[in-house]
Amino acid sequence: MPRSPLPTAPLTGRPVRAAVVGAGAIGRGSHLPALARLAEEGETEVVAAVDVDQDAVEALCAEAGIPHAYTDLDRMLAEQRPDLVTVCTPPTLHRAQTVAALRAGAWVWCEKPPVPSLADFDAIEAAEGTDGGPYAAIVFQHRFGSGAAHVGRLLAEGALGRPLVAHCQTTWYRDAAYYAVPWRGRWHTEGGGPAMGHGIHQTDLLLDLLGPWSEVRAMAARLVHDVETEDVSTALVRFESGALATVVNSVLSPDEVSRIRIDCERATVELTHLYGHANGDWRVTPAPDVPAGQVAAWRDFGPDVPSSHLAQLRELVASMRAGQRPRSSGTDGRTSLELITALYKSAFTDTTVRAGEIGPGDPYYTALHGGAPGWAPVTAEEVPA
Structure with a gap:
């Protein structure tokens, strides 16, 4: 039987504590800038980054001012207890990393393609919370914006x-x-x-x-x-x-x-x-x-x-604070x-x-x-x- 997600601390009156998984181009070029912009508004705080390449993740943390660098996702989840994990790794890793974050009580924002199969997607949805999250959303930023x-x-x-x-x-x-x-x-x-x-x-x-x-x-x-x-x-x-x-x-x-x-x-x-x-x-x-x-x-x-990671992330954070399923998650995220x-x-x-x-x-x-x-x-x- 899948484990129930761990309970998360209320988000009222504090920034969303975020962790970035993957120190490659998409994390550096799209996720971190969006998180940084919302950090300026008091909405987010990047507390950790994870990558199997220790040199790469340490360099990323030094450049972006991220306090904690990890090469082990489970250890980061246990020690930092982030509210949000952004997954910026190749698709074959998305299912295991997303499920691990959900079971640790974190919401997930996962890059496209979501996972390599419908079976993988359904396994992720099964690991989500049932009432108020945590939920896993897919990066489909083109449907966001004015x-x-x-x-x-x-x-x-x-x-x-x-x-x-x-x-x-x-x-x-x-x-x-x-x-x-x-x-x-x-x-x-x-x-x-x-x-x-x-x-x-x-x-x-x-x-x-x-x-x-x-x-x-x-x-x-x-x-x-x-x-x-x-x-x-x-x-x-x-x-x-x-x-x-x-x-x-x-x-x-x-x-x-x-x-x-x-x-x-x-x-x-x-x-x-x-x-x-x-x-x-x-x-x-x-x-x-x-x-x-x-x-x-x-x-x-x-x-x-404009359509952007920022536009989607802004709406995702609002959904987290409201305890509501975000767009591009669950059935809505599965459709494409x-x-x-x-x-x-x-x-x-x-x-x-x-x-x-x-x-x-x-x-x-x-x-x-x-x-x-x-x-x-x-x-x-x-x-x-």
Whole structure:
């Protein structure tokens, strides 16, 4: 039986005590700056950092003024008892590190991709608290900020009419040097290719805007890179609302772009950016008969709050103080992983996959390659002499 999370001290009137796990680029470049900004506002305090590389974690602590450096996560959790643990390590480590933090009573903010399989995600959710936390949220910062919030409200209220057709595009470029990092391009360590490791941000935002999906039909290919995973995929997605969408993920595209376009009955909404968006990256094009005053209201996004780790962290800390499940956790955080898992199953089995179909007993529940011939990792025994 899983252990219940340890009780945590009330957060009223004091900063959230945070610990960063992983001294690499994402921790240094995104998590720590967001934590530092909230520390200036009295909301957070970074008390420790953890990495298996002692030199790296000590250097990080010296640079960032973090008082305690550790190479052992369990020891840090026992000695520092942080309120929040931010996980900035490769995906294969996310499940064990997240579960350890939850059982120690800490909330978790885990980088994407969340974990390499739905089975791993469900194990994390089982380790969460049942009443007021702790909970584990996934870093899906593209759905946070003023632009996504404004468009989300317009769609939820029906102001733009029914969503009808959508396009979700993450077409980036990664060379051989990118895949020279040992854990990239491998199912066990990265979880998947661009559908999982790159396009998941735009996929998550699309799902956040359009709601539940019902079925997917997909194709995937390995056209350039010598990796286990795909380097390009395409998918057709039907939503419960009836809307249809195309989803394209690639690391073969020199002209890099991230794009979402949603054609509704009364307007088209389009977001074009690369790694993050502000109000100016959104465009609203009305149907010819929409009054000018209505168009002006649609185009009024309010104060500009760019999508960012900071925007999501600010909301996460507010959820912690309120003892409420944060967005991008639990069922809400699982949705994009389920769609991507279904995308792979559809591509590798040449079938249509429906929402809720993949569960215990399905090979795709425990590995995104599903053991498919030509896609599953080749063991040493299978390599010809």
